[in-house]
Amino acid sequence: MSTRLVTFTLDGRLYGVDVNAVQEVLRGQPQTRIPLAPDSVSGLINLRGQVLSAIELRAQLGLSDREDEHEPMLVVVRVGGEPIALLVDSIGAVIDVEDEQFEQPPDTLAGPSRDLLIGAYKLDDRLLLALDVDRAVAA
């Protein structure tokens, strides 16, 4: 069985989410910061009149902060009917992957990403890390 994933990069790594969960992909939008909010919620954006929380995936995955000059891209996903924006470094292609390519995360994987990654698809030249969207947006 094959799965279609929307791919994006974070800190040089390739990640993917199920295409069915993705509503749209946007270039960086002005964000309103939210004092007192957890680090993972970087701000609020206006998506055609709807107010969306923007989740900083780098913070969620325990990666280093994005450099300021690098404008993030937004992947808008729907979780439980609620649209939420994921901040990523850049958007990649939509890729079809086969179940045979999939492997569980290694036991040595530790830290916050352990909970957030379903596993990895072994592409020819690199690994595509499959993200658990529901967990990724949970604060």
Added chain:
Amino acid sequence: MDEIDEIVQEFLVESHENLDQLDRDLVALEREPDSRDLLGSIFRTIHTIKGTSGFLAFGKLESVTHVGENLLARLRDGKMSMSPQTTDVLLAMVDTVRDLLSVIERSGGEGDLDVSGVVALITDVLEGRAPEPAPAAPAAEPVAETAPVAEPAPVVEHVDAAVEHEDTTTRRTVADSSIRVDVELLDTLMRLVGELVLTRNQIVRQAGEAEDVEMIRSSQRLNLIATELQEGVMKTRMQPIDNLWSKFPRVVRDLGASCGKQVTLNQVGKETELDRSLLEAVKDPLTHLVRNAVDHGLESPEARRAAGKAGEGTVTLRAYHQGGQVVVEVSDDGAGIDADKIAAKAVERGIRTQAQVAQMSPADVLQLIFVPGFSTAAAVTNVSGRGVGMDVVRTNIEGIGGTIEVESVVGRGTTCRLRIPLTLAIVPALTVECAGDRYAIPQVSLLELVSLDADRASSAIEDLNGALVYRLRGALLPLVHLSDVLGVESDRSDGHVLIAVLQADGKRFGLVIDRVLSTEEIVVKPLGSQLKALGTYSGATILGDGRVALILDVQALARRVLNTDGVDQSEGDDFDASSVLTEQMRMLVAGIGGERRVAIPLSSVTRLENLTESVVERIGNREVIQYRGGILPVVRLNNYLGSYSERESDELVVVVYSVGDRSAAIVVEEIVDIIDEETEFHSDVADHGVLGSTLVRDRIVEVLDVRAAILSADPTFYTASDLLDAELQETM
């Protein structure tokens, strides 16, 4: 005859719909004669019509539906079974009901329509079958077969003719002049209008900048139309408060009877309209207030006569519009509330200290009845005083952006006044700036704005042992800097001070902001689930330039900064031991050995971990662990609080507690529970390291002074810059 009562009209619309359904049900019933569901549904429909017609004094309608109901009841209960005859008479009954309804619609009365034939028919079927179900069937048959076709038919013709004669095209029938609309559709419309209002705001702003005359003219027209449309759509969702009040006469009567009191209920302003979602939201609080007024407000007839009043008490409901809000009052002419008694009670319950109540005005003292844990009922009665108190009423009202206050004159009575917004979706708000970000403050909480230039600010703002106050017309107004509350850096450095005087929980305080921008109607957008828990913002909105602004939750803000008796209470060791923290918070309950349990505010708990004893390392004489790339100080609660742990395993149960970007590891023996309730703890049993105690499911749980506990392990944990953060976290 044009003046058909509104109630009758509603009745007609509803009944017409019901009858159409009834026709379908009856036909379907013929195919599955044993369907209890269908019979039940038909029975209910007829029962409803019967009930209402009796209430509206339509005697004929009532008599027809009454026998019909009897027949249906037997069918439903299985005492009779369906046959073609019963279907016939039932259909005949429905036809007669329909005829009667159209006569009522035309003339407002039942006219001279003869219903005795149908009543006789149904009675025949009823009686003919009742004594001996099976053998009696043939006997009833001739009656049933001839009658339904013969009798009602002329009646129908007669009425139809009459309708055609009198019904001119100028008058729409009741059923046609109103339609039922799905509430969801209305909600969608409301949302779209919200979008339109936003877009309008943007265009009006851009047009103002563009200085293009044509553009300005069009934008003004757009402005006008959008406003009218907004009002129109809002109106579709409006319902008279009478929809809610109509059940109160019964409530009051029953309650009065059970309390042995005679009560008259007056209703003023029944036609006052408000948004249906709000109507739903005020239903329970209002019912509670009405029950309270009867149960606690009014005295017994004897006591009333002794006080020189009429034996019969009066409860008055009053509703009116005022300044874009709906005001609903529940008043009684009872004994009133004695402020001194309230004050005494508040002290007794530990809600306020003697010194605090001594300084409060009687009016302020009365508002204490809304504080959680306060109940004025001397005895728990059957009707009220079962724990769901006035605090719940207040929470509910504030939840919809409303306010509540109580006024009382001893011996004369009590008035509870609710102020609720007209609608939830669009609210007038003040937009302000703080540290470069914009925030919206709902107007409902805003009393006034005070602007002080640098010279005046330096003298007018006084320091009350660390708490900033401003003398507003002679009274001290506590000041809170929004930038401090939010933990951001204010960018106002010229000494100019802007104060938004806000009211919440019946208390006033001044919120110091950087700049005031404008007042505008904002559309409230809900926040995602990650942010609701913060309890600082009630929502977000989109401003004229398309940027998102957060809406400050003034009630939550007030609770956070006021109930803890000043923001900087935990700064020093001179902690006011008699003060009480009253917060809606979730607590983690943990066992620390020796049957002792402590509660830790969950808001700052980031993780629970099971680690092994071997991860604990030492720096000097302190224990630390490595955790996610950081070094956390370790607090062993059993050592710290001096409890004896009988546990001998090398497993550590660790509560990771974070403030800002720093964390500490609190070691407990076991995690017991997470409680989520309005907790109120008294500090007067404070021991070393404990803020107070509370009851959780009948067990005493000590509330941990987390700050002190962590400081014992790491004195530098709260650095100066983190101080405010820390306090906020703790009081959250």
